[in-house]
Amino acid sequence: MEIIAGQGIPEITLRLNAMSEWTSGQPSSSGVSKTKELIAKFQQYGIAVNIDLHTWYTTWDSYFRDSASNVAANRATYINYVEACIDAFEGEPVSAWMVLNEPQARTATTSENQFILDIIAAAKSLTSAPVSVRFMGGYSPDTGHYSQQIDSACDFLCRNVYWDPRNPGTTVYGVTQAKMNNMISNAQSRGKPLWITEFGESKDNLAEQAAYVAAFVAYANSEGISAIFCWVSQPESGSAETYNIFDGYTPNPAFYELIN
Numbered sequence: 001m002e003i004i005a006g007q008g009i010p011e012i013t014l015r016l017n018a019m020s021e022w023t024s025g026q027p028s029s030s031g032v033s034k035t036k037e038l039i040a041k042f043q044q045y046g047i048a049v050n051i052d053l054h055t056w057y058t059t060w061d062s063y064f065r066d067s068a069s070n071v072a073a074n075r076a077t078y079i080n081y082v083e084a085c086i087d088a089f090e091g092e093p094v095s096a097w098m099v100l101n102e103p104q105a106r107t108a109t110t111s112e113n114q115f116i117l118d119i120i121a122a123a124k125s126l127t128s129a130p131v132s133v134r135f136m137g138g139y140s141p142d143t144g145h146y147s148q149q150i151d152s153a154c155d156f157l158c159r160n161v162y163w164d165p166r167n168p169g170t171t172v173y174g175v176t177q178a179k180m181n182n183m184i185s186n187a188q189s190r191g192k193p194l195w196i197t198e199f200g201e202s203k204d205n206l207a208e209q210a211a212y213v214a215a216f217v218a219y220a221n222s223e224g225i226s227a228i229f230c231w232v233s234q235p236e237s238g239s240a241e242t243y244n245i246f247d248g249y250t251p252n253p254a255f256y257e258l259i260n
Contacts, residue, residue, distance in 0.1 A: 003251060004232070005045035007259040011095065013197070013229055014038060016085065018053040018101075025080040032088045039092055048095040052134070052197075053085060060104040066111055075115050079122045086126040096130040098158060098197065099123045103146065105139040105174065113147040120153045130155035134197050137161040138174020142183040156226070157187045160198035162243075164212060165219035184223050193226035200231050200243030203252060210253035213245070217258060230258050 004012065014035050021028050039049045063074040082099050099119050103112075116133060123131045137159040139145040151157055163175040187194035201212035213230060220228045231243045232255070245254040 001041055001045070003249075005042075005047060007256075009047060009259065011048040011050065011227065012042065012232070013050040013052050013098070015052045015054040018055045018081065019059050022053075022055070022059075022078050022081040025077045025084060027081070027085045027088055032085075036089070036092060039094070043093060049093070050096040050098065051085070051089065051094050052098040052101060053082060055101045057102045057104050057136075060102070064112070064115060065104055066109050075118075079119055082119055082123055083126055086123060094127070094129050096132070096156070097123055097127060098132055098134050101134040102136055102160065103133075103139075105136055105145070107145050108147070113150065116146070116150050117153055120150070124153075132156050132158045132195070134158040134160055136173060136175075137163070137183060137196075138171075138176075138179060140183070142186050143174075143179060151186065151190060151192070154192070156193040156195055157183070157190075158195050158197045159183055161196050162199060162201075164201070164215070166212070166215050180223075184225065187226075188224075195227045195229065196220060196225055197229050198231065198243075199228060200245070201254070202242045203244065203247075203254070204242065206252050206254070209245070210257045213254040214257040214260070217260075230254070 016027055016031050016035065021031070035051065042049050062068060064071060064078065068074065086097065100116060103116065108116075120131055120133065132154040133150060135141070135146065135158065140159060141148045141151045142159075161175050161180070163172045163177070163180060164170065168177040184194060199216050201209040203209045217228065230245055232246050245252055245258065
């Protein structure tokens with residue numbers, strides 16, 4: 001924490017593992033307790049804390065899409081979970097909520113779009129903090145895969161993007177330069193902040209990862225993107241963690257490029 005504070009980072013996002021715990025309709029007491037401890041500690045350093053209810057596209061595909069088994073009950077349980085999470089942090093200085101992450105990378109139906117709108121409405125009925133949904137940049141309301149009503153309902157726009165501005169012609173997870181331009185234009189036309197809520201480069205090569213982060217920071221600054229969030233610290237278990245810019249408790253060069 002001292003390392004993060006010492007680099008002047010103004011804001012961080014903490015994840016609750018909604019990929020699994022949503023099925024009970026309640027956040028885990030241990031997760032809530034630990035998050036509250038971290039909020040208090042970060043407050044001491046003047047660092048704002050956002051909370052991300054971190055699902056994944058597999059959660060959407062298995063439980064929430066129209067064709068999933070028990071979809072109506074699952075959707076109701078998830079909304080209960082979102083409401084319970086917000087209730088659990090009543091009185092805590094949570095700066096913003098991200099209440100769903102990475103819906104399925106395909107075009108949503110009317111009822112699927114409505115489910116997302118219902119999640120946002122449920123969250124906003126319980127908190128005055130800004131609320132949003134995190135989309136993959138290649139499959140979002142910008143691209144027509146989801147309703148633009150969702151962007152209208154969100155207080156700020158979130159996109160997960162691993163596109164490399166050094167290689168603008170290369171598509172990464174559905175993101176092209178044209179889609180980057182479109183998401184930036186969409187946010188500006190709505191007068192809403194655009195957060196890039198994930199970006200990164202695999203750290204198989206630390207120098208390459210640092211160069212990527214430096215390039216993306218420069219790109220975000222040049223385009224007036226409101227905020228960028230890189231994976232900083234997560235347990236090293238499985239291929240999904242290769243984008244981390246902390247090795248255990250030690251920052252790798254990409255961390256310093258993020259700050260500089």
